[in-house]
Amino acid sequence: KNEVEQSPQNLTAQEGEFITINCSYSVGISALHWLQQHPGGGIVSLFMLSSGKKKHGRLIATINIQEKHSSLHITASHPRDSAVYICAVFHQGAQKLVFGQGTRLTINP
Amino acid sequence: DVKVTQSSRYLVKRTGEKVFLECVQDMDHENMFWYRQDPGLGLRLIYFSYDVKMKEKGDIPEGYSVSREKKERFSLILESASTNQTSMYLCASSLGGFSNQPQHFGDGTRLSIL
Numbered sequence: 772k773n774e775v776e777q778s779p780q781n782l783t784a785q786e787g788e789f790i791t792i793n794c795s796y797s798v799g800i801s802a803l804h805w806l807q808q809h810p811g812g813g814i815v816s817l818f819m820l821s822s823g824k825k826k827h828g829r830l831i832a833t834i835n836i837q838e839k840h841s842s843l844h845i846t847a848s849h850p851r852d853s854a855v856y857i858c859a860v861f862h863q864g865a866q867k868l869v870f871g872q873g874t875r876l877t878i879n880p
Numbered sequence: 881d882v883k884v885t886q887s888s889r890y891l892v893k894r895t896g897e898k899v900f901l902e903c904v905q906d907m908d909h910e911n912m913f914w915y916r917q918d919p920g921l922g923l924r925l926i927y928f929s930y931d932v933k934m935k936e937k938g939d940i941p942e943g944y945s946v947s948r949e950k951k952e953r954f955s956l957i958l959e960s961a962s963t964n965q966t967s968m969y970l971c972a973s974s975l976g977g978f979s980n981q982p983q984h985f986g987d988g989t990r991l992s993i994l
Contacts, residue, residue, distance in 0.1 A: 802980055812889075812968060812988030819982050857922070861980075867938070868983065870922040 774798050777858050777871040785879055790845040792874045794858030797839065798865075805832050805843050806857040808873070814857070817843070848878045883907070886971050886986040894994055899958040901989050903971030910976035912954035913983065914938075914946065917968040929954055930976070961993045 775796045784790055794803070805817040818825050818832040820841075825832050829848075834841040845852055858871040887902035905912065911930050915923040915938075925938030927946040935946050943965060947955040954973075958965055968990050972983040 804982065806985075812970070812990065814970065814972075814985035814988075816982040816984065819980075821980075859923075867925060867928075870924075872920060872922045 773872070774862070774869050775858055775860055775871040777856075777874050779874060780872065781875045781877075783877045783879065784848055786849060788848050788878075790848050790852070790876065790878075792843045792856050792858075792876070794841045794843070794871055795839060796841075796858075796860045796869075798860065798869070799863040800860040801863050802861045803834055803841050804859040804861075804868070805841075806859060808855040808857060810854075817856075845876075850878045850880050853877050884971055884973055884984050884986040886969075886989050888989050889987060890990050890992075892992045892994060893958075893961050895962060897958075897961050897993075899961050899991070899993075901956040901958075901969055901971075901991070903954045903956070903973075903986055904952050905954075905973040905984070906952065907973070907984075908951065909973035909984075910951075911974045911981075911983075912948065913972040913974075914944075914954065914956045915970045915972065916940070917970060917988075923970065926956065963993050965991065966993045967991060 778793045802821045804819050808814045829846045831844040855873040857873045859868045862869045884905045913928040914926040917923045929935045929948045945957045970988045971986040974981040974983045
């Protein structure tokens with residue numbers, strides 16, 4: 772079983788819909804990252820959080836440390852949000868980032 | 881803004897060749913990383929370096945080596961390329977102190993070994 776699991780693996784929605792991507796992990800962590808990867812490959816860091824909630828524009832990330840779960844929400848989704856979203860946790864024991872497999876999001880106009 | 885630059889976006893090499901992938905960062909970051917990304921497997925750490933001339937093996941170091949002669953440059957070397965090393969390779973850098981620092985990624989090199 773992977774130490775970081777994301778769901779869904781693929782998500783297609785219409786422009787304007789509210790999007791939720793989930794991340795569950797099974798190891799002790801000191802931080803959780805949400806990353807965005809556009810077609811072509813480059814990866815951009817969206818959020819780094821260790822508790823609570825962070826908001827940046829239409830993106831919101833939450834984490835529940837007790838339940839070992841995080842969610843990434845996108846409000847008023849737009850076709851330019853189409854990308855792969857990757858959850859990564861900093862594994863306290865191994866002292867390294869462990870990545871989920873990613874969620875491929877497609878927003879249709 | 882941090883800039884992590886990988887020398888090639890696309891590269892095609894032949895089996896048995898020695899292949900060099902170069903990565904340069906411009907923000908004086910202590911840590912640098914090489915990952916490979918394969919469908920269904922996510923990103924996996926090959927090697928990382930936390931200082932000049934220092935290197936540590938990641939999860940999948942077999943068939944690879946690295947070089948960090950200068951702080952800003954981290955090179956990944958495929959000693960004798962094989963077809964199972966066809967993949968997307970991503971370089972990243974971060975400030976010292978792993979856990980609370982975001983990693984900044986390059987655009988990736990899509991490497992094909994024929």
